[in-house]
Amino acid sequence: MLPIQLFKHDKDLVLSGLRKKNFKDLDLVDKIITVDESRRHMQLEYDNLAATLNAAAKNIGLHMSKGEKHEAEQLKEMVALHKEQSKNISQKLSDFETELQDLLVRLPNLPHSSVPFGKTPEENEVVRTGGDMPVLGEHKLPHWELAAKYSLIDFELGNKITGSGFPVFHGQGARLQRALINYFLNYNIDAGYKEYCPPFMVNEASAYGTGQLPDKEGQMYHAVEDNFFLIPTAEVPITNIYRDTIINEQELPIKMTAYSPCFRREAGSYGKDVRGLNRVHQFDKVEIVQLAHPAKSYELLEEMVSHVEHLLKNLELPYRILRLCGGDMSFTSALTYDFEVFSAAQERWLEVSSVSNFENFQANRMKIRFRDGNSKTQIVHTLNGSSLALPRIIACLLENNQNANGINIPEVLKPYFGKSMIS
RNA sequence: GGGGCGUUGCCUGAGUGGCCUAAAGGACCGAAUUGCUAAUUCGGCGUAUGCCUUAAAGUGUACCGAGGGUUCGAUUCCCUCACGCCCCGCCA
Numbered sequence A: 001m002l003p004i005q006l007f008k009h010d011k012d013l014v015l016s017g018l019r020k021k022n023f024k025d026l027d028l029v030d031k032i033i034t035v036d037e038s039r040r041h042m043q044l045e046y047d048n049l050a051a052t053l054n055a056a057a058k059n060i061g062l063h064m065s066k067g068e069k070h071e072a073e074q075l076k077e078m079v080a081l082h083k084e085q086s087k088n089i090s091q092k093l094s095d096f097e098t099e100l101q102d103l104l105v106r107l108p109n110l111p112h113s114s115v116p117f118g119k120t121p122e123e124n125e126v127v128r129t130g131g132d133m134p135v136l137g138e139h140k141l142p143h144w145e146l147a148a149k150y151s152l153i154d155f156e157l158g159n160k161i162t163g164s165g166f167p168v169f170h171g172q173g174a175r176l177q178r179a180l181i182n183y184f185l186n187y188n189i190d191a192g193y194k195e196y197c198p199p200f201m202v203n204e205a206s207a208y209g210t211g212q213l214p215d216k217e218g219q220m221y222h223a224v225e226d227n228f229f230l231i232p233t234a235e236v237p238i239t240n241i242y243r244d245t246i247i248n249e250q251e252l253p254i255k256m257t258a259y260s261p262c263f264r265r266e267a268g269s270y271g272k273d274v275r276g277l278n279r280v281h282q283f284d285k286v287e288i289v290q291l292a293h294p295a296k297s298y299e300l301l302e303e304m305v306s307h308v309e310h311l312l313k314n315l316e317l318p319y320r321i322l323r324l325c326g327g328d329m330s331f332t333s334a335l336t337y338d339f340e341v342f343s344a345a346q347e348r349w350l351e352v353s354s355v356s357n358f359e360n361f362q363a364n365r366m367k368i369r370f371r372d373g374n375s376k377t378q379i380v381h382t383l384n385g386s387s388l389a390l391p392r393i394i395a396c397l398l399e400n401n402q403n404a405n406g407i408n409i410p411e412v413l414k415p416y417f418g419k420s421m422i423s
Numbered sequence B: 001g002g003g004g005c006g007u008u009g010c011c012u013g014a015g016u017g018g019c020c021u022a023a024a025g026g027a028c029c030g031a032a033u034u035g036c037u038a039a040u041u042c043g044g045c046g047u048a049u050g051c052c053u054u055a056a057a058g059u060g061u062a063c064c065g066a067g068g069g070u071u072c073g074a075u076u077c078c079c080u081c082a083c084g085c086c087c088c089g090c091c092a
Helices: A005-009 A011-020 A027-065 A069-104 A143-149 A155-161 A172-190 A204-209 A235-242 A297-314 A361-366 A390-400 A411-417
Strands: A125-130 A194-196 A228-230 A245-248 A254-263 A282-292 A319-323 A335-343 A348-357 A368-371 A377-379 A381-389 A406-408
Touching: A005 A011, A005 A027, A011 A027, A027 A069, A125 A297, A143 A390, A172 A194, A172 A254, A172 A282, A172 A297, A172 A381, A172 A390, A172 A411, A194 A235, A204 A235, A204 A361, A235 A254, A235 A282, A235 A361, A235 A381, A282 A297, A282 A390, A297 A319, A297 A335, A297 A348, A297 A381, A335 A390, A348 A390, A361 A368, A361 A381, A381 A390
Parallel strands: A194 A254, A245 A368
Antiparallel strands: A125 A319, A254 A282, A282 A381, A319 A335, A335 A348, A348 A381, A368 A377
């Protein structure tokens, strides 16, 4: 949610930002300014009346204690006269406040100045590429065939137990999964992130805080009886740890990491996009989150990018880093880098991480603040990224490292996996 | 599932209708003092939102889990809901 002050002082900045993000309903901006003016006007009216009535109530008490019944009665009559009016005004004030809130949550975050113009994924900017493209023979297999050949993942069994998009990892497949989770977590902890193991279901307030509600409830699984939502990413419980708190400035930045399964309904997806591990309803991911001083957040964003990049280097996978264009960025983000790895048998790039700075957009909603040097409260910046999402990493590891004898395990994973090859 | 007790500021925690302008302590900020990784003393210090200011300052209002009600006046009394803790039951 954008802070209201922005509209008063920097309307043009808001408008140009929304245009870059390819947001259509620009009339909302003027509407917000109008409603805000009405709100302030009504607040002034209410405050003045309330001040009068409060003073009267106090004086009634004083008169009563001195036994001046007549004066007290007169004041009571005056108060009674304004009672209806006071109710009216306060109702109108709260209507304006609600309306303003409803309008504000419909506006997306504004993009950072470095965000490229553009509307579609084709217009994303490739920042850099790395890693070596594998050279595979004619008999290269896609990961779902490798998964069957070496008994790693059973997609059919998942259909039976739950439904499509819930693969069952077993044997060496399950072990590879666990190896990756442990490696990622240790790597993050070594970089100063505190490890959490959060709840995998959240309440409405948490889902609202990170922006899944009010709009995107269709993308989450909902336990109706208890009104809990299965998390689509660990970002939700982890960022909400600090919801409604004021942090001491010297504690920033706060760095957190967590493994969690992620649940996504992915309604409407079909075809080759969902083949094998490309898109599933439940998958594992290790997430990193930072709460940052506004002056430092972009520096920290770059640090997170290079952190994730090193993970991919260590896994010896060919990757590229994209700076997303305005039209392809998420609703809440100010700047996003996507990481894609090349899936050598499918011959396509697969997204495995998305690292974003949300500036104060999420924190404003969640009321995560810090006290600055002048002991004023300011809203923190939030950042997060995947480090990393597992299924597509596994897909690429299998496809890119296949050879006649089996599948090679990258050096860094060997201690976690326990052997050097899947065969 | 049954019964009991709770929810107060950045944190801990008092407060049963009007000196609550919310005690006290911690943390934090400032000053004084002391030669050893800090202690002591004094002072300051809630959040949000208006108004007025270039700004600081000043000042109004709201906020004691949420929403309603009673009252001239509610942290305090009543109702509804949410959440938490304890005991019992069931269970890993």
